[in-house]
Amino acid sequence: MHINHYSADEIIQRLEAQGYFANKKIAYSVLNAIRPGGAPLLVEGDPGVGKTSLAKAVAQMLDIPLVRISCYEDITADKILYDYDYQRQLLVVSALREKLNEQVKNMDLGESIQKIAGQAEFYGRDFLLDRPVLKALTMPGRKVLLIDEIDKADTEIEHALLELLSDFAITIPEYGVIQCQEKDRPIVFLTSNNYRELSQPMLRRCCYLYIEHKSYEEILAIITARVDASDEFRQRVAAGLEALQKTNLKHMVSISEGIEWARSLRTVFGCETAADIEGALPYAVGALAKDRADEKKILHTLKSVPAAGV
Numbered sequence: 001m002h003i004n005h006y007s008a009d010e011i012i013q014r015l016e017a018q019g020y021f022a023n024k025k026i027a028y029s030v031l032n033a034i035r036p037g038g039a040p041l042l043v044e045g046d047p048g049v050g051k052t053s054l055a056k057a058v059a060q061m062l063d064i065p066l067v068r069i070s071c072y073e074d075i076t077a078d079k080i081l082y083d084y085d086y087q088r089q090l091l092v093v094s095a096l097r098e099k100l101n102e103q104v105k106n107m108d109l110g111e112s113i114q115k116i117a118g119q120a121e122f123y124g125r126d127f128l129l130d131r132p133v134l135k136a137l138t139m140p141g142r143k144v145l146l147i148d149e150i151d152k153a154d155t156e157i158e159h160a161l162l163e164l165l166s167d168f169a170i171t172i173p174e175y176g177v178i179q180c181q182e183k184d185r186p187i188v189f190l191t192s193n194n195y196r197e198l199s200q201p202m203l204r205r206c207c208y209l210y211i212e213h214k215s216y217e218e219i220l221a222i223i224t225a226r227v228d229a230s231d232e233f234r235q236r237v238a239a240g241l242e243a244l245q246k247t248n249l250k251h252m253v254s255i256s257e258g259i260e261w262a263r264s265l266r267t268v269f270g271c272e273t274a275a276d277i278e279g280a281l282p283y284a285v286g287a288l289a290k291d292r293a294d295e296k297k298i299l300h301t302l303k304s305v306p307a308a309g310v
Helices: 008-017 024-034 051-062 086-099 109-117 132-138 155-167 200-204 216-226 231-245 255-267 274-287 292-304
Strands: 041-044 066-070 144-148 169-172 176-179 187-192 207-210
Touching: 008 024, 008 051, 024 041, 024 051, 024 187, 024 207, 041 051, 051 066, 051 144, 051 187, 066 132, 132 144, 132 155, 132 169, 132 176, 155 169, 155 200, 216 231, 216 255, 231 255, 231 274, 231 292, 255 274, 274 292
Parallel strands: 041 187, 041 207, 066 144, 144 187
Antiparallel strands: 169 176
16 A cells, blocks of 8 residues: 555554554654655654654564664764765875876976876765765665654754755765655654754754653553563553653663563563562563662562552
């Protein structure tokens, strides 16, 4: 079926087939992003709610490549847009210099450089390195471009991405404009943990989706679909994961980590009932915690949780 004909319910079903459980709010945002001419989608929410996983699931759902940029504090534009292969340029210069040695030996430095430069297009396409944005604009066919944790990069990176987000193009001063064909436009997802406020020019170029924490019922449905266990076991796990969403942790527990924790309880500790889980908690908490302070908080929360989401 062509993506223009998907309904929100079909998006939910197709994402679920990839292991991602979406609601209608998420489904409609995805529909808008994947339609021809769809705007980039900025996805915000607390760590662990499924922002990055959504972009991955959409790529899997549509069976198209995923091109990912993981932002960090000191990332520079040449790491994400494009760069030149300076080592190759130097090798070409060296080779041409040997070839033209007789012709340039009586020239001054400026003249010899001009002579060598005339033999090769040093700022042509052959010397460009395909960083993720250039790759996403030039590779044939549709693809998902994920710009992950854009809020960790500085505002200079935002400004460097504005042309991509509005025109699906980048301007390279020495080369010109590289424009993506309409049929090959990437489906763009940006994620943010609200580490800092994003600029107005970037916000204006994107549609917006805030992913809430999942309810007990949603978590239980996910655990039921992904973990082979009794209803009692699943309810206890779902109740614990719901409570952890409300716990002040340095490293929030994601649903995917909760699934692995539940599987560990079953396969490593042999838990089958809520009572079994209670006995295993002091030993199994390491599957959820990332430091000592969180470990204590997680253990306290899980021991305080009733066996159902109440």
